[in-house]
Amino acid sequence: MSQQKHHSTTKMVPVPTNSIVPERDINEIPVLETRHLGIEFGGLKAVDDFNLTIGRTEIAGLIGPNGAGKTTIFNLITKVYEPTSGAVLVNGRDLHGLDIAQASKLGIARTFQNIRLFDNMTVEENVRIGLHNNIKYDMFSGILRLPRYWIQENRQHEKALELLHIFGMENLADERAGSLPYGVQRRLEIVRALATNPKLLLLDEPAAGMNPRETEELMENIARIRDQFQIAILLIEHDMNLVMGVCEGICVLNFGRVIAKGTASEIQANPVVIEAYLGKKKEGQA
Amino acid sequence: MIFLDNLMNGLSLGSIYAIIALGYTMVYGIAKMLNFAHGDIIMVGAYIAFCGLQYWGLPPIVAILAAMVVCTILGITIEGLAYRPLRQAASLAVLITAIGMSYLLQNIALMIWGANPKSFPRTFINSSILHIGGLNIASATIYTILANVVIMIALTLFTAKTKMGKAMRCVSEDRGAAELMGINVNRTISVTFAIGSALAAIAGVLLCSSYPILQPTTGSMPGIKAFTAAVFGGIGSIPGAMLGGVLLGVIEIFGKAYISTELGDAIVFAVLIVVLLVKPSGLLGKPVREKV
Amino acid sequence: MKMTKAKRNKLIYNIVTFALVIGAFLILQSMIANKTITRSLKGQLVPICCWIVMAVSLNLVIGISGELSLGHAGFMSVGAYTGAVVSGLLINVYDIQDATLRLVVAIVAGGLLSGIVGALIGIPVLRLRGDYLAIVTLAFGEIIRNLVNVLYIGTGDGRLYASFLNKKLPEGVTMLVDGAKGAVKIKPISTFTAGFILVLITLVVVLNLVNSRAGRAIKACRDNRIAAESMGVNVTKYKMMAFVTAAVLAGMAGALYGLNSSTVVPTQFTFNQSINVLVFVVLGGLGNVLGSVISATLLTILPEMLRAFADYRMLVYAVVLILVMIFTNNPTILSFMKRLIAPFKRKDVTGGDAQ
Numbered sequence: 053m054s055q056q057k058h059h060s061t062t063k064m065v066p067v068p069t070n071s072i073v074p075e076r077d078i079n080e081i082p083v084l085e086t087r088h089l090g091i092e093f094g095g096l097k098a099v100d101d102f103n104l105t106i107g108r109t110e111i112a113g114l115i116g117p118n119g120a121g122k123t124t125i126f127n128l129i130t131k132v133y134e135p136t137s138g139a140v141l142v143n144g145r146d147l148h149g150l151d152i153a154q155a156s157k158l159g160i161a162r163t164f165q166n167i168r169l170f171d172n173m174t175v176e177e178n179v180r181i182g183l184h185n186n187i188k189y190d191m192f193s194g195i196l197r198l199p200r201y202w203i204q205e206n207r208q209h210e211k212a213l214e215l216l217h218i219f220g221m222e223n224l225a226d227e228r229a230g231s232l233p234y235g236v237q238r239r240l241e242i243v244r245a246l247a248t249n250p251k252l253l254l255l256d257e258p259a260a261g262m263n264p265r266e267t268e269e270l271m272e273n274i275a276r277i278r279d280q281f282q283i284a285i286l287l288i289e290h291d292m293n294l295v296m297g298v299c300e301g302i303c304v305l306n307f308g309r310v311i312a313k314g315t316a317s318e319i320q321a322n323p324v325v326i327e328a329y330l331g332k333k334k335e336g337q338a
Numbered sequence: 339m340i341f342l343d344n345l346m347n348g349l350s351l352g353s354i355y356a357i358i359a360l361g362y363t364m365v366y367g368i369a370k371m372l373n374f375a376h377g378d379i380i381m382v383g384a385y386i387a388f389c390g391l392q393y394w395g396l397p398p399i400v401a402i403l404a405a406m407v408v409c410t411i412l413g414i415t416i417e418g419l420a421y422r423p424l425r426q427a428a429s430l431a432v433l434i435t436a437i438g439m440s441y442l443l444q445n446i447a448l449m450i451w452g453a454n455p456k457s458f459p460r461t462f463i464n465s466s467i468l469h470i471g472g473l474n475i476a477s478a479t480i481y482t483i484l485a486n487v488v489i490m491i492a493l494t495l496f497t498a499k500t501k502m503g504k505a506m507r508c509v510s511e512d513r514g515a516a517e518l519m520g521i522n523v524n525r526t527i528s529v530t531f532a533i534g535s536a537l538a539a540i541a542g543v544l545l546c547s548s549y550p551i552l553q554p555t556t557g558s559m560p561g562i563k564a565f566t567a568a569v570f571g572g573i574g575s576i577p578g579a580m581l582g583g584v585l586l587g588v589i590e591i592f593g594k595a596y597i598s599t600e601l602g603d604a605i606v607f608a609v610l611i612v613v614l615l616v617k618p619s620g621l622l623g624k625p626v627r628e629k630v
Numbered sequence: 631m632k633m634t635k636a637k638r639n640k641l642i643y644n645i646v647t648f649a650l651v652i653g654a655f656l657i658l659q660s661m662i663a664n665k666t667i668t669r670s671l672k673g674q675l676v677p678i679c680c681w682i683v684m685a686v687s688l689n690l691v692i693g694i695s696g697e698l699s700l701g702h703a704g705f706m707s708v709g710a711y712t713g714a715v716v717s718g719l720l721i722n723v724y725d726i727q728d729a730t731l732r733l734v735v736a737i738v739a740g741g742l743l744s745g746i747v748g749a750l751i752g753i754p755v756l757r758l759r760g761d762y763l764a765i766v767t768l769a770f771g772e773i774i775r776n777l778v779n780v781l782y783i784g785t786g787d788g789r790l791y792a793s794f795l796n797k798k799l800p801e802g803v804t805m806l807v808d809g810a811k812g813a814v815k816i817k818p819i820s821t822f823t824a825g826f827i828l829v830l831i832t833l834v835v836v837l838n839l840v841n842s843r844a845g846r847a848i849k850a851c852r853d854n855r856i857a858a859e860s861m862g863v864n865v866t867k868y869k870m871m872a873f874v875t876a877a878v879l880a881g882m883a884g885a886l887y888g889l890n891s892s893t894v895v896p897t898q899f900t901f902n903q904s905i906n907v908l909v910f911v912v913l914g915g916l917g918n919v920l921g922s923v924i925s926a927t928l929l930t931i932l933p934e935m936l937r938a939f940a941d942y943r944m945l946v947y948a949v950v951l952i953l954v955m956i957f958t959n960n961p962t963i964l965s966f967m968k969r970l971i972a973p974f975k976r977k978d979v980t981g982g983d984a985q
Binding site: 131157168169170183 | 806842845849853856862866871
């Protein structure tokens with residue numbers, strides 16, 4: 053590990069779902085708890101008996117080889133898919149029967165592996181969609197341009213710029229989102245997700261397509277976002293420097309099942325994980 | 339007896355819908371587009387057969403073959419000129435283009451053949467009425483149902499056994515993967531359009547044999563209803579198109595006979611709406627999942 | 631609040647749109663006053679207003695909300711029939727002679743009923759996607775046409791009579807809607823001023839909606855449904871909002887249109903009519919409200935002015951639909967056009983697309 057570790061000092065403690073959470077979060081309801089979560093696609097178990105608990109201010113990592121079922125787990129947590137077994141609890145509330153938008157209102161926000169921005173809208177408008185449920189006014193205030201329209205529009209504008217400032221993107225507010233470079237689009241997705249005022253932020257390969265310098269910056273930003281907003285972050289990432297550097301708890305998935313959970317150092321030393329990634333060879337790790 | 343007469347009429351009309359629906363369902367399954375102009379290819383086929391019989395004095399079989407050849411070429415041309423440039427475009431753009439193509443065909447037909455309805459000539463298909471038991475069955479009914487069964491079996495064998503048929507199934511399953519496996523996707527889609535259009539020509543002749551009024555808009559309503567049939571049976575499924583077509587034909591004839599003649603179309607479309615709401619994948623279709 | 635570039639562009643766009651419409655109205659009014667307007671153009675004024683409203687409202691569904699609706703003429707017919715019945719009812723039963731009052735009530739009623747029909751249709755339809763949604767709106771348009779074909783409404787003895795499927799009205803009833811003959815004996819009361827006001831209302835509603843929280847949500851659902859849902863946007867609600875708003879506006883246009891002539895027949899509102907409006911929208915530009923206004927105006931006047939064009943109108947429309955779609959969607963042509971105009975653009979602010 054060449055990178056400096058942001059959370060080498062976090063003390064992790066065990067919780068009932070065979071997971072670990074940071075000691076500082078132990079007395080609060082976990083932001084996310086999955087119990088025996090599973091989904092089948094035509095008889096194939098894409099995810100099976102997935103148990104994970106994430107503390108309220110934890111930065112957690114979900115790693116595993118391609119096709120292990122990581123994004124499927126994100127889709128289950130965000131209600132894109134309805135699980136065939138088990139349950140997802142967000143802040144202690146069962147998400148059973150809710151749709152994607154309702155799950156979002158309970159405090160889950162995400163980014164997508166294959167970026168899903170509103171390409172034909174401006175950067176600011178993208179963030180404003182994130183603010184949709186936070187700064188509201190009804191359709192008629194909008195059509196009749198009642199005072200409420202002007203007040204709330206102004207609030208949205210200021211809040212959007214404030215959020216864009218996290219990545220220093222205020223000057224891009226008027227650009228068409230679809231015309232931005234790839235890395236900037238990834239950052240915009242994070243800003244947009246933050247605008248929904250989430251309790252749990254899911255990042256699906258946030259560093260994909262970024263160069264080492266950008267990844268390093270992203271790492272610092274992820275830690276900063278957690279500190280500033282006091283939220284939990286769960287990320288899927290293949291860049292091990294980023295995962296080991298920023299994640300407090302790490303969950304390793306293979307063929308839809310959890311094969312290991314632990315801190316960065318525990319995961320790196322775990323022979324099952326090394327085997328899953330590299331086959332039987334022992335060298336090349338870290 | 340009236341019930342059985344209606345049933346036979348329903349089966350006959352349904353068989354025509356089924357043959358048209360095959361064209362929709364194959365194109366939808368493979369090119370993932372609703373070829374709105376498919377109904378108008380029927381009309382072109384019927385006009386060509388009409389000209390062959392009426393003006394050029396061709397024997398019926400030759401006239402039908404001529405119609406099939408013209409429609410095949412037309413189908414491939416339309417696909418290549420209008421739809422291929424939009425392969426990557428949003429479905430909205432493709433559908434609007436297809437609607438434009440439908441109107442283009444109708445208006446070209448209007449210029450060539452005029453707005454006055456033509457009376458489709460008698461051929462061996464609709465020359466006689468058979469008396470079986472107490473039933474009076476038009477020969478067109480027999481030929482139509484027969485043609486439907488033959489086409490159905492032939493297409494099922496084609497997609498299951500031949501190399502091109504397998505290529506079609508691959509492209510419909512995953513276009514990108516098929517391309518990587520060395521399947522020529524453009525050619526496969528062209529062949530699909532060719533087959534669908536040739537079938538449309540047959541459907542056109544059969545349609546006008548049973549309902550011998552031919553005008554530029556002849557194909558549009560049966561086309562839309564046949565799409566309904568394809569959705570009913572499960573879009574992309576060949577047996578589904580057959581089942582959906584036959585059921586829809588029977589429903590339409592019975593609806594007209596026992597509920598209201600004026601509301602026949604409304605009943606057919608009501609079926610479409612109910613099917614899409616209750617089982618959007620149709621009777622024999624597979625549900626699709628959006629990839630996130 | 632600082633005016634950003636995007637905001638300024640939007641403001642200019644809105645000002646130009648309204649200035650154009652109001653300017654055209656004033657010029658035409660003075661032409662009417664001076665009697666310099668041709669008779670055929672004068673007769674076209676109300677229909678032009680109706681088609682503008684139809685095009686702008688359909689653009690809200692297709693361009694802004696991104697759903698292809700092929701049954702827009704159905705909503706227009708609901709409005710036209712409602713308008714004719716309400717106006718007939720007001721004069722025959724309630725003896726209201728004030729034409730303006732009757733027109734206003736008829737238009738409002740037309741919009742209301744069309745909106746209700748739109749909501750009823752929207753609930754099932756908007757659960758569907760893409761091509762299925764298009765074909766089902768088409769089906770609904772045809773069902774509406776089928777139903778009004780067997781609708782009989784009349785007034786007599788100070789009350790309203792109606793029957794369905796069979797004409798079972800008592801003797802001596804004054805027919806308002808007579809099955810396949812359509813709405814009959816309408817007293818034309820539509821005026822250009824009313825049409826102009828309706829156009830203004832439509833523009834205010836659509837433009838203000840688009841540039842508001844709800845409008846952004848509608849556009850977000852169009853651009854990326856899953857992402858919009860993930861941001862907590864209730865997709866069905868916003869698709870519905872666009873659909874029903876468009877239905878209300880189309881119903882109002884229909885009432886105005888119906889009350890501009892003495893009869894309205896079901897064959898005026900076929901699928902072809904929906905395609906007509908679709909051509910206005912596509913040619914004016916998907917999502918471009920001003921474009922819809924201009925293309926609806928020009929394409930309504932053009933067939934009147936050019937006999938030759940009237941004969942080939944549908945043929946030309948068909949070619950226009952195909953060419954516009956290919957030119958605006960084919961990647962090769964798009965990049966070619968981009969290179970063509972690149973030297974005229976000052977600076978590409980965003981830098982290259984890194985994908």
